Amino acid sequence: MSNSLFRVGSALGLLITLGFLAVPLAALFTEASPSDLIASLGEPQATEALWLSLRTSAAAVVIIVLVGTPAAYLLALRSFGGRSLVLTLIELPLVLPPAAAGIALLAAFGPRGLLGGAIEDMGIRLVLETAGVIVALTFVSAPFYVRGAIAAFESVDRDLLDASRTLGVGEAGTFARVAVPGAATGLGAGLALAWGRALGEFGATLMFAGSLQGVTQTAPLAIFEFLSSDFTASIALSAVLVMVSAALLMAVKLLGGRPVDARG
Amino acid sequence: MSRPLLAVMLLTALGTGISRCGGDGDDELVVTAAASLSEAFPPYAERAGYERARFSFAGSDELAAQIRQGATPDVYAAANTSLPEELHAEGLLERPVTFATNRLVLAVPAGSQDVRSLSELTRPSVRIAIGDDDVPVGIYTREVLDRLPSRESESILANVGSTEPDVLGIAAKLSQGAVDAGFVYRSDVAASSGRLDAIELPTRLRPDVAYAAGVVTDSERHDEAAEFVDGLLGPEGQAALRQAGLLPPP
Numbered sequence: 001m002s003n004s005l006f007r008v009g010s011a012l013g014l015l016i017t018l019g020f021l022a023v024p025l026a027a028l029f030t031e032a033s034p035s036d037l038i039a040s041l042g043e044p045q046a047t048e049a050l051w052l053s054l055r056t057s058a059a060a061v062v063i064i065v066l067v068g069t070p071a072a073y074l075l076a077l078r079s080f081g082g083r084s085l086v087l088t089l090i091e092l093p094l095v096l097p098p099a100a101a102g103i104a105l106l107a108a109f110g111p112r113g114l115l116g117g118a119i120e121d122m123g124i125r126l127v128l129e130t131a132g133v134i135v136a137l138t139f140v141s142a143p144f145y146v147r148g149a150i151a152a153f154e155s156v157d158r159d160l161l162d163a164s165r166t167l168g169v170g171e172a173g174t175f176a177r178v179a180v181p182g183a184a185t186g187l188g189a190g191l192a193l194a195w196g197r198a199l200g201e202f203g204a205t206l207m208f209a210g211s212l213q214g215v216t217q218t219a220p221l222a223i224f225e226f227l228s229s230d231f232t233a234s235i236a237l238s239a240v241l242v243m244v245s246a247a248l249l250m251a252v253k254l255l256g257g258r259p260v261d262a263r264g
Numbered sequence: 265m266s267r268p269l270l271a272v273m274l275l276t277a278l279g280t281g282i283s284r285c286g287g288d289g290d291d292e293l294v295v296t297a298a299a300s301l302s303e304a305f306p307p308y309a310e311r312a313g314y315e316r317a318r319f320s321f322a323g324s325d326e327l328a329a330q331i332r333q334g335a336t337p338d339v340y341a342a343a344n345t346s347l348p349e350e351l352h353a354e355g356l357l358e359r360p361v362t363f364a365t366n367r368l369v370l371a372v373p374a375g376s377q378d379v380r381s382l383s384e385l386t387r388p389s390v391r392i393a394i395g396d397d398d399v400p401v402g403i404y405t406r407e408v409l410d411r412l413p414s415r416e417s418e419s420i421l422a423n424v425g426s427t428e429p430d431v432l433g434i435a436a437k438l439s440q441g442a443v444d445a446g447f448v449y450r451s452d453v454a455a456s457s458g459r460l461d462a463i464e465l466p467t468r469l470r471p472d473v474a475y476a477a478g479v480v481t482d483s484e485r486h487d488e489a490a491e492f493v494d495g496l497l498g499p500e501g502q503a504a505l506r507q508a509g510l511l512p513p514p
Contacts, residue, residue: 111441127442128391128425210393210426210437217427224429228325229398231333 025242032236040236048214049222050240056130056218057198060137064145064194069187072149073175077161087150094143101140102207109135110208132209133216137198145187145194152186153179192252196245293317293488296327296335298343298400298475299430300366300448303455304508305341311500314492323399323430331356331480338489341477341496343400343431343449348476360478363496365511366449368404368471370463373438374456379445382465386419393437393446396427400473401434405447407471435460449473454509474514 032040040046075086093101108114109126119126126132156179164174180187202220209216211225219241226234293314297305302321309317320327324342328351331340340357342348348360372379379390395402409417425443428434434446439459453462477496479489495501502512 106440106442127440128437206429206433207436210442211396211428212424212426224326225396225398225427228323228329231329 028235028239028242032232032239036232036236037239040233040240043233045213045217045222046219046226046233046237046240049217049219049237050244052130052133052214052217053199053219053241054244056133057137057141057195057201059134060141060198061145061191061195063134063138064142065187065191068142068146069149069180070175072146073153073179075146076150076153090146091143093140094147096140098140098201098203099207102136102204105136105139105204105208127208128210128212128216130209130215133205133218136204136208137201140201140204141194141197144197145190148190148193149183149187152183152190155186156182188252188255192249195248195252199241199245199248293339293485293492294320294337295339295341295492296320296322296330296337297339297341297477298322298324298327299432300343300401300451301341301475301508301510302432303451304364304505304510307507308496308501308504309492311504312492312495312498314488317492321430321432323395325398325400326429336482336484337480338483338485339477339492340480341475343473343475344403345474345476347400348478352478356481357478358481358490360476361493361497362474362476362513363493363501364475364505364513366451366473366475366509367511368401368408368447368465368473369450369453370445370465371435371438371448371453371456371460372445372463373441374459374461376444376461379463381463382469383416385423385445386416388419388423390423390445391425391443392420392423393426393428393434393443394424395431395434395447396429399428399430401431401448402427404471404473408447408465408469411469449509451509472514475510 075083075090096104106113106127108116109119109132110116111120111127124131126135160178160182161174164178165171169177200220201218202224205211205216205218206221211217211221213222217225219237223234223237223241226237293309293316295305295309295317297319299321302319305319305321306317309315309319320337324344324347327337327340328342328347331337331351332354340348340351341363343366345360345362348357351357352360370379370382370385379385384390385392394405397403397406409420412420426433426437428437431448431452434448435452435456437443438446438448439456448460450462453460477493479486479493483489496505497513506512
């Protein structure tokens with residue numbers, strides 16, 4: 001009796017969860033007709049914003065993967081004093097309100113920020129520049145990848161890594177030919193989450209990089225600007241962004257889900 | 265956790281949720297207002313005894329869009345008269361009242377020597393923040409630029425580094441030194457507690473900046489909302505507005 005009650009209860013939970021998550025997404029597509037979607041793509045401000053979003057988020061993801069993968073590998077395999085402190089530090093941007101992230105970036109890299117002078121001396125401008133968008137996206141979405149990557153590396157069989165080392169493959173070879181292929185599914189999932197988060201970023205981008213069409217106005221910022229002038233365009237661009245994000249998630253899942261031959 | 269306790273917690277959570285959806289509690293007056301009123305309205309509400317008033321400050325255009333999408337605050341106050349008039353014509357807002365004026369100024373970070381006059385905005389190295397073209401402060405700014413010779417206004421627009429959704433965004437970019445100059449209201453400079461300096465615009469370029477407020481038609485606290493709007497023209501309202509750097513209605 002109590003078993004079936006539990007089953008009914010958990011099914012109900014799933015139903016409510018799905019409904020709550022799916023209804024707002026479905027509403028985007030019922031409120032904007034397919035012709036609205038196509039019309040929104042004819043709007044230069046919208047396409048420029050989408051294109052900028054894709055470029056900046058891709059750049060952020062490349063940086064995150066290049067730097068974050070070896071970092072995650074080290075954190076997953078080595079135990080050292082203060083490791084949990086480092087892990088907490090890495091996860092902190094996850095729970096940081098985006099506005100606080102934007103302020104923090106300004107305080108660090110802004111013209112009057114901690115490192116602002118040094119950065120300017122190097123001839124680099126971040127605030128109000130496309131490069132600043134990439135910095136904001138990287139800061140906010142890196143933890144999603146690094147966290148997933150640490151878990152993925154932790155789940156790789158230690159014996160396999162040790163065997164590879166004893167066979168004389170070396171640290172770098174073990175990392176590239178055994179650890180990364182073994183962790184590929186988890187790395188892919190982390191990458192998809194980070195990319196999705198970067199595509200949706202709003203607060204930190206607006207605070208740190210500002211909003212200028214073609215330069216720093218990403219799709220979420222354009223959606224916000226359309227909201228007051230053209231609600232349909234705003235909904236349509238939201239729907240397009242959802243589709244792009246969903247396609248990215250699916251693509252990465254499909255690629256990452258394929259079993260990988262660890263022998264390379 | 266015991267089952268009765270869990271049930272009570274769930275019911276409480278559910279109950280709070282439902283009463284919140286219904287009418288945001290019983291005695292909270294909900295006021296949505298232009299971002300440039302964020303220093304004026306809370307002191308007014310306190311003086312006039314609206315202890316339970318809740319405020320939402322944003323670009324007047326965003327707030328109008330919310331009302332058009334079915335949001336029902338009790339009072340709506342905008343940094344122009346056209347948005348309230350439009351909502352009134354659509355039956356969403358009762359007759360709006362003009363309760364204050366303001367003055368558009370060119371603001372620079374305090375002590376900055378980079379920009380000292382409007383004409384210096386054309387220098388290629390200058391970076392400017394303005395409002396986007398839907399928010400009142402952005403519309404007023406474009407009025408000013410339209411009154412300049414086209415070559416001058418074009419080179420100023422070319423220096424725009426960010427189009428912000430509301431005036432608080434422009435003020436933030438200025439006080440962080442992210443831009444060298446921006447168009448805001450004199451009240452924003454007054455509210456910046458010394459972080460911004462104002463450069464007055466020549467009289468012939470100044471747009472008329474007037475604020476209007478009205479009771480939202482579907483407000484559930486109609487009488488209190490009407491009192492709040494009327495009170496803006498009374499001594500307490502005008503004193504709070506003046507202290508925040510706004511000017512009396514025409």
